[in-house]
Amino acid sequence: MLPLLGLLIRAPWQTLPQRLTAPGVLAALRLSLLTATLATVVCLLLGVPLAWLLARTTFPGRGFVRALVTVPLVLPPVVGGVALLLVFGRRGLAGEWLDATFGLTLPFTTAGVVVAEAFVAMPFLVISVEGALRGADARYEEAAATLGAGRWTTFRRVTLPLIAPGVAAGAVLCWARALGEFGATITFAGNFPGRTQTMPLAVYLALEQDLDAAIVLSLVLLVVSVAILAGLRDRWLGAA
Amino acid sequence: MRVRAFVLAVVLAVAGCGDGGDPPAAGGVGGTVTVLAAASLTESFGRVGTLFEQQHPGVKVTFSFGGSSGLAQQITAGAPADVFAAASPATMKTVVDAGDSAGEPVTFARNQLVLxxxxGNPKGLTSLAALAKPEVKVALCAAQVPCGAAAAKALTAAGVKVTPVTQEQDVRAALAKLKLGEVDAALIYRTDARAAGGDVDGVEFPESASAVNDYPVVALKKAPNPSGAGAFVTFVRTPQAQQVLADAGFQRP
Amino acid sequence: MSLDARIVVRRPGFVLDAELAAEPGEVVALLGPNGAGKTTALRALAGLIALDDGYVTLDGHRLDDPAAGVFTAPEHRRIGVVFQDYLLFPHLSALENVAFGPRSRGSSRADSRARAADLLARVGLAEHARRKPRELSGGQAQRVALARALATEPRLLLLDEPLAALDARTRLETRARLRGHLGTHAGPTVLVTHDPLDAMMLADRLVILEEGRVVQTGDAATVTSRPRTDYVARLVGLNLYRGRADAGAVRLPGDFVLTTATERSGDAFVAFPPAAVALYADRPDGSPRNTWPATVAAMARHGDALRVELTGPIAVAADVTPAAAVQLGLEPGRRVWATLKATEVTSYPA
Known part of the structure; x- marks a missing residue:
């Protein structure tokens, strides 16, 4: 809480309006919100099935996969960014193929930002959802099976509604982590205003030159994210 | 003999940690000298530090390398350091303006950009103009950091408009993108290109002359070890230290 | 439509090996103490656990045959299950719960809902269709669970302790209703319970399961009058002994001989109700053929009577009126004489 207070006290309130309307601030904010949201969607699409596999099935190496899921948590994000470059970069294992086959390149693109953020934020979603799945009574799924529902129908109509609060909490965590992502993003996606320069990158570079500008940017990121998280909490978690 | 030297070192170190105003014992230079230096000085200052320690037995030099701007902020925020070596006069100015320097900064090295x-230069890039081609991916430093400002100046002088794929937060990050093969070219300092060893070739270009970067050094006002600070600032301008810097690709001021 | 199964499930320290058959329209109760393997058998029939051996045949279809590598997933069995705590989907209304089965089996949304509404009406819950499970009473939830299981038109209906979650009063009423609803199901029904009253009221036939084995099968009258294990004897409230019959006498372990009214020879069970045992302070004279000295071990209320546990040549439970107990000065340690008329003793082959 104290560092927060420090930001508020030190903020250049007189010049705030003109700093807020400085070019680039809005673009960075919009890019941040967009990429964090897309990254959350990616995490949901990949992470929920992964969590289901981890919680509801047994397969060889499951413990290893679970450990692997948490790797982005312990890995310094910059290292994560380098790892992503080694895979999806121009010379990367998958990157070369993507480029040759589809003409797709991820580094230095907005899509690259989404990939970097999703990589770092994924564990938050998977761990939340897996926990929710383990907490949910699997016998409801058995009941659905006896009623003739296949795995997919059971998952969609029974499991997912039962774990909805856990999925929502995981998605919120995931979104918040993606919004604040810096290291993997700047390493993998680089820094280009309007395309890959998210708010945390803008803050870092502003810090090189103008502390006041950095503080203003930080405040903007803070206020927006707190407002959105508070709004989501009331709607999702409050109702559950 | 070694035991006595060790005891002396400890005594000096303790003295060095004192309230900062007192010179270390025995009237000479001693204790620990803490140097905050720009990241581009990492390799050369490491060697300069070793030489300094050889000439001043009992003295220990510790370095903290980082982006010049970040280091300057640490100093104005009260970091306990003796010497500051920056990669640009503009950054140095923020420290001087804040009243944290002891005396005037002196320029001890200059650095130039290379392409x-x-x-092996697979794309055969030999001039800044070649960077304007859309199929060439270029990494520059962000305009907020010294190498970015220098690149902007050089490109203006050449009358070339380049759209980089990324504006990196420091020169080493731009170099890393080049080493990883993500970009075809980067405008970085000659010293950094040389530090990269065999992976990277540095192509000289005439416009770099219009964007020469001066490296100033200064002893700090609140230095815990002012005599050590002064000795180190003097030492970086000796021929011995200058030779190390030249080997690393720096030019003499 | 009929069920024929031999259910073999092996777990560390426990083997279930039970044969089970049921005719169309027949209600079979699987009765046994906790841990006997009743629920395991039910889950195996539903396909929720795999057999280790044996087979399950329903309607002539081989659903399970591990030896031949045959296993049918639960969703393809058409077996309806009413779970012990019902497992109604908490996020769906009663109507949506019942419509879930038909919908999953490919009926349109409208048809599924119509069928669900019809079934809810049949169990008397038409006006509760929109309620969520947490807004239903225990008895109502049980009926929704039954309607949900019946909505898929199952070939076999399984009920796991269908009344165990209910309080005593609801239970009485729900049991009567359930009996009616089971009558409308054309296929066989297997009911798991540990309550003999539920079993006898709801089932046409009882299958007694103990420690993974079927120890006795038969209709309620046979099982209650001729128990074959201590567990069943306790359930139906009879004293049960096993011995060797020779003419009218049965020799029990410890060389105690009970006189019966039935001529028989060979291994035999003898059974008699506690109320048939009479107690006296002094050795009685007269007609009863069985008389022995006994010591009161414990006493407890049992309905209107007092049930007295006696030790002696045989351990026996006797029911006496409270008045008689006072008159005899019964208390633990008191020595009395027990008598039993030969005509009260049933004997049957072991």
Whole structure:
């Protein structure tokens, strides 16, 4: 809480309006919100099935996969960014193929930002959802099976509604982590205003030159994210 | 003999940690000298520090390398350091303006940009103009950091408009993108290109002359070890230290 | 439509090996103490656990045959299950719960809902269709669970302790209703319970399961009058002994001989109700053929009577009126004489 207070006290309130309307601030904010949201969607699409596999099935190496899921948590994000470059970069294992086959390149693109953020934020979603799945009574799924529902129908109509609060909490965590992502993003996606320069990158570079500008940017990121998280909490978690 | 030297070192170190105003014992230079230096000085200052320690037995030099701007902020925020070596006069000015320097900064080295390309220069890039081609991916430093400002100046002088794929937060990050093969070229300092060893070739270009970067050094006002600070600032301008810097690719001031 | 199964499930320290058959329209109760393997058998029939051996045949279809590598997933069995705590989907209304089965089996949304509404009406819950499970009473939830299981038109209906979650009063009423609803199901029904009253009221036939084995099968009258294990004897409230019959006498372990009214020879069970045992302070004279000295071990209320546990040549439970207990000065340690008329003793082959 104290560092927060420090930001508020030190903020250049007189010049705030003109700093807020400085070019680039809005673009960075919009890019941040967009990429964090897309990254959350990616995490949901990949992470929920992964969590289901981890919680509801047994397969060889499951413990290893679970450990692997948490790797982005312990890995310094910059290292994560380098790892992503080694895979999806121009010379990367998958990157070369993507480029040759589809003409797709991820580094230095907005899509690259989404990939970097999703990589770092994924564990938050998977761990939340897996926990929710383990907490949910699997016998409801058995009941659905006896009623003739296949795995997919059971998952969609029974499991997912039962774990909805856990999925929502995981998605919120995931979104918040993606919004604040810096290291993997700047390493993998680089820094280009309007395309890959998210708010945390803008803050870092502003810090090189103008502390006041950095503080203003930080405040903007803070206020927006707190407002959105508070709004989501009331709607999702409050109702559950 | 060694035991006595060790005891002396400890005594000096303790003295060095004192309230900062007192010179270390025995009237000479001693204790620990803490140097905050720009990241581009990492390799050369490491060697300069070793030489300094050889000439001043009992003295220990510790370095903290980082982006010049970040280091300057640490100093104005009260970091306990003796010497500051920056990669640009503008950054140095923020420290001087804040009243944290002891005396005037002196320029001890200059650095120039080179056009860094992968070893063997596969795309045959020989001038700044070549960077304007859309199929060439270029990494520059962000305009907020010294190497970015220098690159902007050089490109203006050449009358070339380049759209980089990324504006990196420091020169080493731009170099890393080049080493990883993500970009075809980067405008970085000659010293950094040389530090990259065999992976990277540095192509000289005439416009770099209009964007020469001066490296100033200064002893700090609140230095815990002012005599050590003064000795180190003097030492970086000796021929011995200058030779190390020249080997690393720096030019003499 | 009929069920024929031999259910073999092996777990560490426990083997279930039970044969089970049921005719169309027949209600079979699987009765046994906790841990006997009743629920395991039910889950195996539903396909929720795999057999280790044996087979399950329903309607002539081989659903399970591990030896031949045959296993049918639960969703393809058409077996309806009413779970012990019902497992109604908490996020769906009663109507949506019942419509879930038909919908999953490919009926349109409208048809599924119509069928669900019809079934809810049949169990008397038409006006509760929109309620969520947490807004239903225990008895109502049980009926929704039954309607949900019946909505898929199952070939076999399984009920796991269908009344165990209910309080005593609801239970009485729900049991009567359930009996009616089971009558409308054309296929066989297997009911798991540990309550003999539920079993006898709801089932046409009882299958007694103990420690993974079927120890006795038969209709309620046979099982209650001729128990074959201590567990069943306790359930139906009879004293049960096993011995060797020779003419009218049965020799029990410890060389105690009970006189019966039935001529028989060979291994035999003898059974008699606690109320048939009479107690006296002094050795009685007269007609009863069985008389022995006994010591009161414990006493407890049992309905209107007092049930007295006696030790002696045989351990026996006797029911006496409270008045008689006072008159005899019964208390633990008191020595009395027990008598039993030969005509009260049933004997049957072991």
């Amino acid at each position: 860094a390309v992968p070893k």
